[in-house]
Structures are given as C-alpha cells and as structure tokens.
Amino acid sequence: MTTGNTEFKEQQPSILSFVKDLPNICSLAGLACTVLAIYFSILGVFYAAMIGMIWAVAFDWADGLVARRMKGRTGSDRIFGGQLDLLIDIVSYGVTPAVLLLSFGGFAPIFLVGAFVMLAASAIRLSYFSTFGLSGEAKYTGLALDNNNIILVFIFLFESFLSQGVFSVVLYISGVGLAALNVSQIKTPKLSGDPANVYRLAVYTLAITAIYGWKLL
Template sequence: MTTDTENAHAVQPAIISYVKDLPNLCSLAGLACTVLALYFSIIGIYYAAMIGMIWAVAFDWADGLVARKMKGRTGNDRMFGGQLDLVIDIVSYGVTPAILILSYGHFDPLLLPIAFFMLAASAIRLSYFSTFGLSDTSKYTGLALDNNSILLVFIFLLEGIIPNTIFAGILYASALGLAALNVSQIKTPKLSGNPLHVVLLALYTLGITAIYAYKLL
C-alpha cells in the first residue's frame, strides 16, 4: 500500500521536462544572452555586452507573451515558468549590471558598495514582487528591473562621446538611481503586457543592436 507522499512523488514530472515548454525556452535564450553580456563585460568589450543585455530583455518579454498565447499549460507549468523567470531576472538585471559597473571601473574595490546596492535592490524588488505581485491589474510598485537594462544600454551610447571620467560618473550615478527606483514606492506600468510596447521594444532592440554592432567594426 502506497502512502500519499509516495503518490505525490510518483506524479512529479522530470526536472528537465520543463525545458521543452516554449516560454521556458525563451527564458533560457535570454539567459544565454545574459551569459554573453557577462562575458563581454568582464573582458571589456562593452558594446557587445550591450547587445547581450538588450536581447536578454527582448527574450524576457517574449516568454511572457508566448505564455499568454499558449493554451493547455497547467498550473505547474505556469508556476515553474514564473520561478524560472525570477531566478533568471536576478542574474540578468542584478548581477549583469553590477559586473558591468565593476568592470568599467577596472574592478576598483571602491565600486563594491555600488555593486552591492544594485544587487540588494534587485533581490528585494523581486522578492517583493513574488510576494505581492502587481499593485493593481497593470502597475508595479517600484521600477521593474527590465527597465534598468533598457536604460543602461541607452546611457552607454554616451561612452566615447563625452570624456571618460564624466561618462563614468554618469554611469555610476544612473546605476544607483535606477536601484533606488527599483525599491521605491512609485507606481510604474507593466510595459511588457502591451502589444504596442512589445513592438516598440523589438524596434529598440534592433536599433540598439545595429548601433553597437557598427561601433564594434
């Protein structure tokens, strides 16, 4: 005679089975872009890192769009996808910008507090969202983390145009400001749920990719 616990374990799907879920594949594609962004940040090829960062956002938005369009997904599918998305978000929008800041500052220990503040804000922001969700049907409390990458890749366009010391100050101040907004009580719209915003992000992603690819030549 089997117990309830044994029956529960018997019906658990294999861990790897969730990889075949299309929204999760989009999430993992975004994680691959994040790995590239981390790699290029560490070795100092920042224009390539910017391309990885913005494509990570694009795939992050795509997984939610695909998930909403798909039929037949179970509650477990949605729960697993949501947890996977949160874990990847902390890497894409917390670890990656922090490494970018440290690398651009030649890993000066004085930048460690900024990196910590960025990571702490990201972790707190995601934990808060995981607990309370949206403040209503369409707004977040605090600036959503994907906006950090969207804005940082835009700000980085100034690199090479203005003096390096001034740009570095702008970059560090922007990173701190975004982290503060992440844990603030401001209400911001859920941009990724709007089809028009998805189209605009796609155009922005292609434009940013073209600009930084040109800069790499």
Template sequence: MTTENVTDTPTRPILSYIKDLPNLCSLAGLACTLLAIYFLITGVYGAAMIGMIWAVGFDWADGLIARKMKGRTGDDRQFGGQLDLLIDIVSYGVTPALLVLSYGNFHPAFLPVAFIMLVFGAIRLSYFSTFGLSGDAKYTGLAIDNNSILLVFLFMFADYFSQPTFAIVLAVAGLCLAALNVSQIKTPKLSGNPVNVVLLATYTLAVTAIYGWKLL
C-alpha cells in the same frame, strides 16, 4: 518538534519543463545574459550591450508567448514564474552591477555601488514575487528590466566622456535606478502590452545595429 511542509510529489522529470516554449525563451535570454557578462569581463562593451538588450527582448517575449499559449498546466506556469525570477536577478541585478564594476576597471570604490544595485534588485524582485501588481494593475517601484533598457541607452554616450568620468556617470545612474526600483512610485506593466513588445523589438534591433556598427 518541527514539522515540514509536504507537497505533492511531481509526476514529471525536472528537464521536462524545458520543452515548454516560454521557458525555452527564458533560457535563451539567460544565454544572452551570459554572453553580456562574458563581454563585460573581457571589455567588449558593444557586444555586452547587445547581449543585455536581447536578454530583455527574450524576457518580454516569453511572457507574451505564455499568455497566448493554450494548454499550459498550472505546473508549467508556476515553474516558469520561478525560472523567470531567478533569471531576472542575473540579467537585471548582477549584469548591470558588473557593468559598473567593469567600466570602473574593477576599482574597489565601485563595490558599494554594485552591492546596492544587487541588494535593491533582489528586494524589488522579492517584493513583486510576494505581492504582485498593485490594485490598479501597476508595479510598485520601477520594474527591474528597465534598468538594462536604460543603461544600454545611456552607454551610447560613453564615447563623449573619458572612461573615469563615464564610470562615475554609470555608477550614479545605477544608484538612481536602484532607488527607483524600491520606491513607492507606480509604473505601468509595459511588457504585458503587445504594442510595447513590438516597440522593444524595434529598439533591440536598432541597438544591435548601432553597437554592431561600432564593433566593426
């Protein structure tokens, strides 16, 4: 005989959680991720990079807003945490893996690389969801949002290489980042510091200007 976990019946409709400002910010980041995926598939890489970095910007902003808001219920915080987790696997797992596949012209040789990036990303997020920060308030392993930040920067040098060569560079970088994601290194929680959020905002605007100019 099996038993099922019984939880309290929620009193709010599902869509009512969208009215929470941090959750709206998270969904705005998901919209940027969708645009990035679309442009990766269509080969408009400058626009894809803009979408990727804005997804990080909204992700960092929602956490900052959530910490500043008063009156958020425990349900809001729990729902927001789960929403963040699901969006993160798309933004920082699927999208960077798709970048490697797309720039490699979807050659089957890049499938194992993309798979490793996805698997290690999912493991990284599951580990953090289960155990949280370490005792000294640091991440164990490289936080997965750094993958997009670094890959967007690396892609600025794509024009200095032939496409096949830079596809290999991206693949190697993706594997290195994936290994760091599941490593035992300790890294600070950059997104929790308002100063770092301002620095990311500046970086996001600079990236947008650089890639926007390239798209002209």
C-alpha cells in the same frame, strides 16, 4: 504513509520536462544572452555586452507574450515558468549591470559599493514583487527591473563622447539612481503586458544591436 509519499513523488514531472515549454525556452535564451553580456563586460568589450543586455530583455518580454497566447499550459507550467523567470531576472537585471559597473570602473573598490547597492535593490525588488504582485491599480510598485537594462544600454551610447573617468561616474550615478527607483514607492505600468510595447521593444532591440554592432567594427 510511505506509500502515499511514494505515489506523490512518482506523479511529479521530471525537472527537465519543463525545458520543452516554449516560454521557458525563451527565458533560457534570455539567460544565454545575459551570460554573454557578463562575459563581454568582464573582457571589457562593452558594446558586445550592450547587445547581450538588450536581447536579454527582448527574450524576457517574448516569453510572457508567448505564454499568454499558448493554450494547454498546466498550472505547473505557469508556476514553474514564473519562478524561472524571477530567478533569471536577478541575473539579467541585477548581476549583469553590477558586473558592468565593476568592469567599467576597473574593479576599483569604490565600485563594489555601487554594485552591491544595485544587486541588493534588485533582490529586494523581486522579493517584494513575488510576495505582493502588482498593486491594486495593476501597476508595479517601484521601477520594474527590465527597465534597468533598457535605460543603461541607451545611456551607454554616450560613452564615446566622454572620458572614461567621467563616464564611469555617469554610469555609477545611473546605476545607483535606478536602484533607488527599483525600491521606491512609485507606480509604473507593466509595459511588457501590452503586445504593442513588445513590438516597440523589438524595434528598439534591433536598433541598439545595429548601432553597437557598427561600433564593434
């Protein structure tokens, strides 16, 4: 019995062997963008945070596109990649928007409630998806989490036209509203599954980067 277990352990690939898988490299690049978004949110450099948030989505969608086009990936590669993607999603689309809300609200206690709701909804949404997958119509149940970043970086374009107090309310309502949609029963299409949508996101990402890059000057 011990010998069998030893042989099984010896056959297991090393943890870091999965890092060389190109889709996983894309996922980790997205995580790097997420870390930057969190960092700049805490510092209050919100325009830079927006750039990090949208690039996190771009890399997330890219890893799926690359994975579908790659040949020779093993079952372990696909399972590991799927798990890595889910874990990064909770940080990119749950933790990051929550930190953004807290930071923009000056870390006032009332914003803790909104941040918790956003993060809890993200965790519940991902747990549901990992359990049941897509619906019978090949659609998501509830708004997919990547839409949170896509929508929030657009909403933030109006930040300069409103006072900080007013926009903090707008951001709060938007974040909680998205959280409600994340755990709702609405059916939404899997946008990242269509290569045309990936290219549209690429254009959107470059446009958002250019706009916020200009605002940073």
